[in-house]
Amino acid sequence: MPLRPDASVWGALLGACRIHGNVELGKFASECLFEVDSENVGYYILLSNIYANVGQWESADEVRSLARDRGLKKTSGWSSIELNNRIELFYTGNQSHPHCEEICKELEILTAKIKTVGYIPDCSFVLQDVEEDEKEYILMSHSERLAITYGIISTPPKSPIRIFKNLRVCGDCHNVTKFISKITEREIIVRDSNRFHHFKDGICSCGDYW
Template structure:
């Protein structure tokens, strides 16, 4: 029975199916299985990845108080990771110090969670300290995951040359995850030359991953280099690669609804787009100006606003607004990174609708409330 829960809960975590996860928790609680370190950790992870960080924290203390798991690093790793994806890097570091005070020995997973948390919060000094502690105090040799986290830490903060030099100084051959972290940073900060260099390495070590072609294409598109965009897309097509379509999901009335970018087939399609047009008008009164740099097609200006408005997270958001009580929170799960224009729009929509809007994208959580995002516009 235990094995069943350990397989089911991660699936609900991935989908953001909170209501289904709550039902499983109820059954697990009846059998006291939540005190099993692995089942308990799966529940912690489920709550954290479904946006219920307070519940994850409460359960963590319940599980970690049990004597038989008190010295296990497993629940600690989970709660550190959960705080990291919500952008609470300082809390992750604080939890790590508490872990050490409790006499729990960290492992290689602990430091992956820590370094990732520092990266999402821009904590460069803390991240470098964690990397040092891992090697010098615990004699844990960095894996490629740790190196990738460090490159992401430097690159996400805009220190692209520092990230590149870090790669060049690695004692092991960098893999796709390391070069991919650099390429993603170049996408964020618009560095065409370094992005091109990183992509050459990526196409050598992992030529079948369409995501790298998409990132490079996006870098060129943002720079207005449409000829290069065409070449990258042609190269991907010639290799039989297809771009992963963007989708967002939202759970309403115990049903998970999935929206794809540009979706016109939903039964409430007309109501959804009517709501989006109304919200866009109200956003413009508050000073919203569409950022067309996030439209990665070479089309006319009047088409670009429609493309932005039909991004999957906005469709899911509008559906949530028309399908749930006023001022109730909305939780959305997206398979790709949220774009900058949708991020700005969601901040304004949270203010207009007086709702908390929680978005989990491929990188992290964003909590929008009263026109502000928990990430501080750093993600």
């Protein structure tokens, strides 16, 4: 490069290593990142995720411990939807919502339906060392799915749904939302930390690149 790479360049490389599963290059990129920006907890989480994705759980724990030792905390993910001038917040695995039972029941029905048209859970987005069936349960409890499902049971059929997520939507949830938009014949607009996603007829405006 004609210029000295900064945190944004090393961060892009680290993100690419997460996508392609390149552990060694990811470790190198993170070491360079920690030299120029050691206070960004996102880089630690990303490196930990790279290790977790290939089953190197001990290394993943070491990276997270390093972040904790430096006083860094991961931002909690949440999704929101506004209905009837009221903002409803959902956290992953949250069961405190008044309509929790109804939401979970509808989500189970939706998941069963999209599986019949080709959906296969991508458990690589679950970064805990647990059994496969538990990984699928964790995916189902992601905040964006809870918010979208609440929108489905709370609004007229075929009406659009708009939600906001404070972090980047995970790849499996992105895939699920495409399927849901198709089987429910709804437009679903998701604003995450990176961009707007407009889902319609099983297709997202981002072209699956975000």
